[in-house]
Amino acid sequence: MAEASTQDLKQTPLYASHVAAGGRIVPFGGYALPVQYPTGIMTEHKWTREHAGLFDVSHMGPSFLQLNTPSGDAAADHAAVSAIIEPLICGDIAALKPGQVRYSLLLNETGGTLDDLMIARSPHANGGLYIVVNAGTKEADFTRIAAAAGDKAALKRADADHALLALQGPEAVNVMAALVPAAADLGFMTYGAFDWGRGTLLVSRSGYTGEDGFEILVQATDAKTLWDALLADPRVKPIGLGARDSLRLEAGLPLYGHDLDETISPIEADLGFAVSKRRREAADFPGAQRILAEREGQLTRKRVGLIVEGAPAREGAEILDASGAAIGVVTSGGFAPSLGKAIALGFVPPALTAPGTKLQVSVRGRAQPAEVVPTPFVPHRYFRKAI
Numbered sequence: 001m002a003e004a005s006t007q008d009l010k011q012t013p014l015y016a017s018h019v020a021a022g023g024r025i026v027p028f029g030g031y032a033l034p035v036q037y038p039t040g041i042m043t044e045h046k047w048t049r050e051h052a053g054l055f056d057v058s059h060m061g062p063s064f065l066q067l068n069t070p071s072g073d074a075a076a077d078h079a080a081v082s083a084i085i086e087p088l089i090c091g092d093i094a095a096l097k098p099g100q101v102r103y104s105l106l107l108n109e110t111g112g113t114l115d116d117l118m119i120a121r122s123p124h125a126n127g128g129l130y131i132v133v134n135a136g137t138k139e140a141d142f143t144r145i146a147a148a149a150g151d152k153a154a155l156k157r158a159d160a161d162h163a164l165l166a167l168q169g170p171e172a173v174n175v176m177a178a179l180v181p182a183a184a185d186l187g188f189m190t191y192g193a194f195d196w197g198r199g200t201l202l203v204s205r206s207g208y209t210g211e212d213g214f215e216i217l218v219q220a221t222d223a224k225t226l227w228d229a230l231l232a233d234p235r236v237k238p239i240g241l242g243a244r245d246s247l248r249l250e251a252g253l254p255l256y257g258h259d260l261d262e263t264i265s266p267i268e269a270d271l272g273f274a275v276s277k278r279r280r281e282a283a284d285f286p287g288a289q290r291i292l293a294e295r296e297g298q299l300t301r302k303r304v305g306l307i308v309e310g311a312p313a314r315e316g317a318e319i320l321d322a323s324g325a326a327i328g329v330v331t332s333g334g335f336a337p338s339l340g341k342a343i344a345l346g347f348v349p350p351a352l353t354a355p356g357t358k359l360q361v362s363v364r365g366r367a368q369p370a371e372v373v374p375t376p377f378v379p380h381r382y383f384r385k386a387i
Contacts, residue, residue, distance in 0.1 A: 012058035013163045013223040022236055032058040034240040041242035046338045048209060049378075052169040054230050060218055061138030062158040068116040068126035070207040071136050074098075076171055077127025085119065085129060087153060088287040090266060092276035099123035101189040101204055105266050106133075106141060107273050111287020111294075113269065114261040115141050116318075120204065123192050127153075130191065130202065132164075132215075134256045136236035155162050161222035168213035168247075170381065171235040176203075178194050180230060183214065185387025198222050209244070210251025210380045218309065249343060252375030253303055258315055259303060259331040259345050267294035267295030269346065289324060301328065302346040305375035306359065308333070308342040313361040320360040320367055327352065330361060336380050344370070 009032040009282045018025065023034030036044060047053055055143050065085065070077045082094040091104030101120040105113050115137040122128035133141040138159065146250050167175060177184035183194045183203040192202035202217035210249065218226050225297075230236050245255070254269055267288065272295060279285050283292060306319070312334050319328035333344035344361065352359065357372040 010059075012056055013220040014058065014227055017224055017227055018238070023240060024242070025237070029059045029239055031135065034238070036240040036242045037238055039237075040242070040335050041246065044237065044243035045240045048211065048239055048243060049338055050170065052167060052171040052175050052213075052233075052236045053209075053243065053363050054236050054242055055239050056163070056169065056227075057166050057215070058159070058160070058163040058223070059135040060164050061133040061135060062162060062164055063131050063143065063145075064156045064158065065129040065131055065145065065153050066156065067153050068151065070127040072125075074125035074127075076124070078121060081129055082155060085131075085145065085155055086279070086285070087132055087146060088118075088148055088286070089119070090279055090291070091119065092278045093119055093121070093129070095276075095278065096121035097194055098125075099190050099208055101130075102189055103189075103274060103339075104259075105288040107146070108262055109286050111265045111290040113256070113260045113264050113266065114144070114262060116256055116260060116271075117141070118204075118206065120191050129202075129301075136257055136305060146265050153292045158217065162217050163220050163226075164290040165216045165218065165223075165227065165230070166207050166209075167214060167216065167230060168207045168209040168211045168239075169226065172210060172211070172213040173383065174259040175233050175235055178233065186214075187328065188212075188382040190385075197327045198225060201226070205383065208251070208253055209247035210253070210376055210378060210382075211247070212381050212383045228308065229305070240297065245288065246337060247333055249332055249345070250338055250356050250376065250378040251323070251380060252345070252377055254303070254345070255332055258349075264347075265291050265294055265299075267291055268299055268301055270343045285376070297350070299350060302350050302353050303345055303347055304333070304353050304372050305377060306330075306333075306344040306370045307373050307377075308344055308348060308361055308363075308368060308370045310342065311363050312342040313344045313363050313368070313370070317344075317346075317364040318363060319348055319370070322358055322360070323350065324360065324367060326362075327359075336377055343377050345375070348367065348372075
């Protein structure tokens with residue numbers, strides 16, 4: 001039986017399906033979502049690494065930014081819509097090819113991170129962007145983007161009348177090929193619109209588990225049909241929030257509100273790749289002075305990966321140097337089922353970020369050995385393809 005929440009929470013179009021499947025329902029980002037199903041987090045995690053896991057991520061914030069008066073010139077229209085979003089972020093959106101997706105960061109004026117998000121150029125010549133933001137920040141994000149758009153473009157939210165599913169794992173591509181064959185030809189960080197017999201699906205080859213996979217935007221009225229069709233494949237099982245978090249932690253991916261917040265810059269978060277070269281050279285993004293200085297070494301903390309001996313170090317645990325002095329804090333931590341070890345992400349001084357550095361973490365008042373290691377903890381298995 002699912003555990004019903006007494007809080008006033010939103011429900012995704014698939015809520016009833018989660019309850020019927022025995023999902024244990026918990027509050028997350030203002031929504032009632034399954035943290036796990038009867039088989040448990042460990043089994044769900046390993047199934048996704050070996051086969052294909054299906055996640056309901058409809059709490060996220062999918063949207064479309066569309067020019068109000070496109071000229072019909074594809075290059076000019078893309079340049080115009082890119083000019084709206086780029087002053088808010090550090091990514092090069094103008095350089096995107098049709099159907100290409102880019103990970104970027106929404107920044108405040110001091111270079112802190114307001115959110116991390118996906119931005120994609122429409123595969124059609126209509127001057128449009130497909131944008132997906134995080135659940136907990138989507139109201140503020142949408143307000144910020146709409147204000148930047150002014151009367152030049154309209155931001156259409158898709159979170160109220162759509163569901164967003166994530167199909168992740170090494171067998172995801174074969175599952176997708178059986179349902180929507182053309183979508184299986186996508187390369188990592190590209191997307192397109194595909195007919196599946198009941199309308200159009202917007203499919204991107206992306207995800208947040210470190211595995212190959214897809215994120216699928218579907219009309220809310222068709223969400224259960226798609227969910228059931230995917231689960232009818234024996235290679236697919238439903239996966240809850242618990243395994244989604246352990247998978248992204250093994251992949252070394254930051255979680256907004258934990259490993260990223262309004263005080264943390266892209267450089268501190270070890271996300272320097274998200275600050276595109278053209279934007280660096282122009283220094284035309286929020287907080288550029290701070291971020292460019294940090295790229296040259298003027299920073300006081302940086303995110304690292306840790307292998308922890310003993311019990312997992314959870315968020316908020318102190319990171320200690322070899323002498324026992326507190327020098328940082330864990331922002332994400334847990335047990336890594338794929339490794340059989342405790343792992344963590346956290347911030348430490350730059351001088352202590354080299355792989356192999358011996359540190360400690362304080363767990364329930366007791367110091368446990370920890371070592372800085374490269375991330376991801378488990379290698380990514382994205383399918384990259386020239387576009």
